[in-house]
Amino acid sequence: MNGIKYIREKSNFTKNALAERMGVTRQTIGLWENGVRRPDSRHLKWLCDFYGIEEKWFGELSEEDIDTLNQKKMYRHFDGDKEYFSFIPENDGFHEISIECGELDSMLDERYANVLKKKRDFMVRVEDFLEYSKDPQQCLYDKITNTERGMRDIDDFLDLMAIVQLVGHDGRFLKVPFRYEIKAVLYAMMVASGHYTKEEMIEAHPWYFEPGDCIYIDSDYFDRLIDLMSGHWNNVRDHEMDKRAKLLEGLRKRK
Numbered sequence: 001m002n003g004i005k006y007i008r009e010k011s012n013f014t015k016n017a018l019a020e021r022m023g024v025t026r027q028t029i030g031l032w033e034n035g036v037r038r039p040d041s042r043h044l045k046w047l048c049d050f051y052g053i054e055e056k057w058f059g060e061l062s063e064e065d066i067d068t069l070n071q072k073k074m075y076r077h078f079d080g081d082k083e084y085f086s087f088i089p090e091n092d093g094f095h096e097i098s099i100e101c102g103e104l105d106s107m108l109d110e111r112y113a114n115v116l117k118k119k120r121d122f123m124v125r126v127e128d129f130l131e132y133s134k135d136p137q138q139c140l141y142d143k144i145t146n147t148e149r150g151m152r153d154i155d156d157f158l159d160l161m162a163i164v165q166l167v168g169h170d171g172r173f174l175k176v177p178f179r180y181e182i183k184a185v186l187y188a189m190m191v192a193s194g195h196y197t198k199e200e201m202i203e204a205h206p207w208y209f210e211p212g213d214c215i216y217i218d219s220d221y222f223d224r225l226i227d228l229m230s231g232h233w234n235n236v237r238d239h240e241m242d243k244r245a246k247l248l249e250g251l252r253k254r255k
Contacts, residue, residue, distance in 0.1 A: 001066060003058045005033035007051060009106035010074065011085045022046060035060065052088035070102025083108070126154065176215050183208055184217045188225035192233065198226065 008018050008029075015029045022029075022043065031037040039047065044055050057069060074085040076097040085104060090097075105111055130150045160182065167178045187205065190196050202209045208217050 001061045002033045002035060003061045003065075003069075004029070004039075004047070006061060006066065006069070007053070007057065008033075010101055010104045011051065012108045013084060014107070014109070017082075021050075051086045067102075070100060072101050073098040074101050074104055129154075180208065180215050180217055184222060184225060187217070188222060188229055191226050192229035198222070 008015070013021075015026045015033075019026045019029045024043070028037075032039055039058065044058060047058050048055055053072070057065070061069065072087060073089075074087055075089050076099075077084055077086060077088075077090065085099070087101075130147055164175060164178055164182070167174050183205075187201050187208075191198050191201055196204075209219065209222075210216055
């Protein structure tokens with residue numbers, strides 16, 4: 001693995017962005033990263049000064065080298081709107097954010113662009129949900145009722161998310177458990193409805209159910225939620241079916 005490429009991607013620079021900052025061409029960065037050429041002493045010094053790390057890390061890296069590099073702290077910096085990471089701590093330690101190199105995702109700008117695309121796709125889903133009945137013969141009353149009902153459903157969930165933010169302000173350590181509690185209830189409802197099995201839900205969202213140092217959804221607690229909801233819904237269904245049967249019986253007797 002080429003060290004320049006590895007560190008560049010971890011620091012959230014494209015070839016073009018790093019080339020512009022260094023005053024070289026994108027092709028030159030590519031030649032360095034492909035091992036065709038090696039930076040001269042002036043450019044190596046620039047890389048060392050900019051990233052705050054020794055020259056040896058900009059050559060070819062072994063697996064052992066990468067393991068060592070991944071344990072080093074990288075620090076967030078801003079240059080205008082550009083966010084990047086280097087091995088140099090911020091002067092203002094109060095706002096300092098540091099992450100081990102190995103924990104940093106490569107090319108955050110590209111990931112953010114992909115997230116924005118997913119956001120656009122998500123908003124299309126919201127629009128489709130609000131117009132879930134596209135029957136051209138549907139009367140205006142039904143269209144109004146269905147659209148308002150859909151907006152209320154989304155608005156209720158947004159109110160819940162607003163509470164999550166308040167919980168975060170009240171005590172930051174409570175925010176993640178509260179979010180996981182919401183997830184546990186929603187996922188249990190989906191399983192209790194019969195549209196998913198517990199195994200399918202865990203397979204679709206494994207990170208919420210995996211025990212570890214962080215918060216996770218306890219399997220036994222999840223089972224109790226499913227049983228509680230299933231039992232309640234069965235009671236409601238039986239009650240409604242009993243009412244319907246009595247109503248039909250009363251109609252028959254009148255005849």
